[in-house]
Amino acid sequence: MSKPIKGRPSDGLFRQNIVLMSGLLIGPVIAGAKDFYSAAAISLVFSLITFFSVAICRIVPRRLVYTVRIILYAIVSAALYVPAYLICRNIMGEEIMVGVGIYLPLLVVNHVILSKTETRLFHLPYFQMLRDVLGYIVGFVGACMLTGIIRDIFVNARIGRIDIEVGFLVPALETTFGGFIVVGILAGVCRGIYNRAKRD
């Protein structure tokens, strides 16, 4: 019998946003999501790997010790990386995939698959679990795309292919330290909004 879990499917979207509230999986967002397209590539690969890994790993028997289960989870997500990469390459093109570099394969060891499954997702009924994992995915995609768009605006004066009139440019935002600072500020703003909403 599964333990009852408190919370709502929308938790992953805001209250437990894995990037801005929990600080999990921030590497690809900080150093990989340098513009709109790289953020889109990371978001797409993350979504495919995470959703299908969680859906498949649910069938791993719970009687196996966690030491073995975590290996199986990692192998499943690494195997799913292959189709996810190919789908993303067909949609986004080779150049963007190369630009994102090692941050795409790093998504196979993400905490939604390796940790959240154990602490939360696998305690829920199957379809509620899928709804829940979609919440986490949307939360990650939102944070990743927001970071990519902000950097695209202030580094390249555009969003994707749409040029934007910006009074000033901040090329340093493209660097890793720029990424840390942008994501740090976004996390602070997100927490501020959440705290205020909770108070009200």
Place this chain on the structure above:
Amino acid sequence: MLSSFLTAALLAILLQNAIFERAIGANILIYASRRKEQVIGFAVVITYVTTLASVVAWVLSLYLSEWAYFGILMPLLYILVISVIYILSLVLVWRFFPNLFRKITTYVHLSVFNCSVLGGLFLISFYEQHGGELSRFIGFGFGTGIGFLAAGYLLYIAYPRLNSKLVPAAFRGLPITLVYVGIISLALYAFVGYATR
């Protein structure tokens, strides 16, 4: 042999520090930096796994780096390598150091299956090209773990201030920690010299 080991280790600790230069494993670092024992524990496990796995990465680079599908299958191959090291090491620790085994079981899985270890191996493959010396691979793997320890210590000593009431509530903890790591990363960036990149 020793000089190439040291050069690669220094490269991984300073110039290509996985945390400050690539943000690889930043989440694990932030989690571990709350307690000194955790920083050391995580760093030891990460150093151990990346150093051992770097030997296998060298073998893979010799035989598979020219293979067209190596890049796309690299995560799976490295996960298998890490898994074998993880299982064998746990069995050895359980057999010969049962007290240590009990202590590390709470976090060992987190310190093995994370971005630091996998990302460190990707970086080794990225920087040490096909036919590179084994000592450079081992040096880079070792340096990746030591770089994590250095970054972890910098975060650990700042942890009480970053979580104090002097910081506005919304920015306390994670947000200000990210900004702090960003500033250290900026300092390292300036120290290395951006013109050389």
